[in-house]
Amino acid sequence: MSIDIRNVSKDFGNFHALRDVSLEINSGELVALLGPSGCGKTTLLRIIAGLETADRGHILFNGADTTDKHVRERNVGFVFQHYALFRHMSVFDNVAFGLRMKPKAIRPSEAVIKDKVHELLGLVQLDWLADRYPSQLSGGQRQRIALARALAVEPQVLLLDEPFGALDAKVRKELRRWLRRLHDDLHVTSIFVTHDQEEALEVADRVVLMNSGQVEQIGSPQEVWDHPASPFVYGFLGDVNLFHGRAHEGEMLIGEDQQGLRLVTPEHSTVQDSKAFAYVRPHDLEVQRYVASANAAQPVSGIVAKLTRAMVVGPTARLELVPADATAAGSGDIIEAHIPAQLYRDQGFQEGDTVLLTPRRARVFVAEGEGI
Numbered sequence: 507m508s509i510d511i512r513n514v515s516k517d518f519g520n521f522h523a524l525r526d527v528s529l530e531i532n533s534g535e536l537v538a539l540l541g542p543s544g545c546g547k548t549t550l551l552r553i554i555a556g557l558e559t560a561d562r563g564h565i566l567f568n569g570a571d572t573t574d575k576h577v578r579e580r581n582v583g584f585v586f587q588h589y590a591l592f593r594h595m596s597v598f599d600n601v602a603f604g605l606r607m608k609p610k611a612i613r614p615s616e617a618v619i620k621d622k623v624h625e626l627l628g629l630v631q632l633d634w635l636a637d638r639y640p641s642q643l644s645g646g647q648r649q650r651i652a653l654a655r656a657l658a659v660e661p662q663v664l665l666l667d668e669p670f671g672a673l674d675a676k677v678r679k680e681l682r683r684w685l686r687r688l689h690d691d692l693h694v695t696s697i698f699v700t701h702d703q704e705e706a707l708e709v710a711d712r713v714v715l716m717n718s719g720q721v722e723q724i725g726s727p728q729e730v731w732d733h734p735a736s737p738f739v740y741g742f743l744g745d746v747n748l749f750h751g752r753a754h755e756g757e758m759l760i761g762e763d764q765q766g767l768r769l770v771t772p773e774h775s776t777v778q779d780s781k782a783f784a785y786v787r788p789h790d791l792e793v794q795r796y797v798a799s800a801n802a803a804q805p806v807s808g809i810v811a812k813l814t815r816a817m818v819v820g821p822t823a824r825l826e827l828v829p830a831d832a833t834a835a836g837s838g839d840i841i842e843a844h845i846p847a848q849l850y851r852d853q854g855f856q857e858g859d860t861v862l863l864t865p866r867r868a869r870v871f872v873a874e875g876e877g878i
């Protein structure tokens with residue numbers, strides 16, 4: 507089932523929870539809605555489900571408007587962060603619930619229900635827990651049972667709202683791999699809400715980045731990671747350093763003229779002396795020992811910084827640095843660089859060293875309203 511979200515807006519009083527959101531989800535796709543707390547992810551999910559109505563816009567399932575369709579007619583399965591299992595029912599009865607609630611005319615026989623429930627419990631690999639009660643399950647097991655229950659009525663759309671949000675990091679990781687495999691087997695059109703970028707990038711076919719009720723970018727995990735469309739997306743997807751400077755005719759200067767760094771930005775070739783920001787991921791910063799030139803007038807091509815802290819655990823050395831020229835980074839900002847631990851040892855770096863930082867890759871954004 508394809509889902510077409512067309513120009514959906516929703517206000518709560520004076521607050522704009524969703525502003526003109528449009529999005530097309532292909533049949534069988536697994537899409538992640540990703541964004542910070544309060545950006546409108548759950549509201550959008552609830553509107554798709556029919557639990558909430560949009561003030562403006564439409565939701566189409568397979569091209570047909572759902573506006574007048576009750577939540578029960580939409581054939582949607584849900585899984586929420588807080589396991590909504592019935593505490594007084596066994597695992598078996600929880601999974602059977604949706605089937606037993608069907609109108610008599612289409613309700614399967616108890617024998618068919620039994621087979622179906624065991625098939626679903628097998629699918630989520632928990633058949634051996636059929637007789638237990640929810641209180642006797644781990645958090646991860648409860649979420650898998652919640653998913654089995656949602657799948658029991660063969661929904662055409664599966665909506666998952668932070669399904670693994672309450673679980674610890676290790677279980678979350680296991681479950682998201684498991685969810686991906688399950689989706690590859692079943693191909694139910696699924697929308698997955700999360701504020702965890704790693705989760706979204708690992709699980710989804712496409713990621714929808716939301717901010718303040720709007721869609722900032724839609725793309726495959728690779729696309730949004732490699733080509734963030736806005737400073738917000740860059741900052742939201744992973745660690746990033748922000749450098750301040752000015753852009754002019756295809757070049758950005760970070761820091762003071764003689765002690766700064768020039769970045770070539772052909773995409774801003776028409777910009778005239780505008781405030782600009784460069785985003786650089788910690789692993790895209792090259793770190794070298796700094797040797798001051800005897801000729802003070804000779805320009806330095808890089809950012810001179812002091813290594814204030816080094817965490818060398820495992821294969822990566824995570825370095826915290828403070829720029830010598832405070833105008834290069836935001837005032838008081840620490841620069842983060844990640845280099846191979848072996849390189850750190852080979853170079854004999856130590857806390858307190860002065861080093862030269864040069865970005866291998868940077869993304870420059872010109873301040874809004876300035877430049878072209």
Ligand SMILES: Nc1ncnc2c1ncn2[C@@H]1O[C@H](COP(=O)(O)OP(=O)(O)OP(=O)(O)O)[C@@H](O)[C@H]1O
Nearest residue numbers: 518521523541542543544545546547548549550701
């Ligand atoms: N029924 C409501 N009445 C008033 N405001 C609401 C209501 N539901 C949501 N909001 C507000 O709308 C905004 C978006 O809420 P929503 O739950 O969609 O965000 P979210 O992106 O899912 O956040 P989180 O990750 O914290 O769950 C929030 O500021 C929230 O306070």
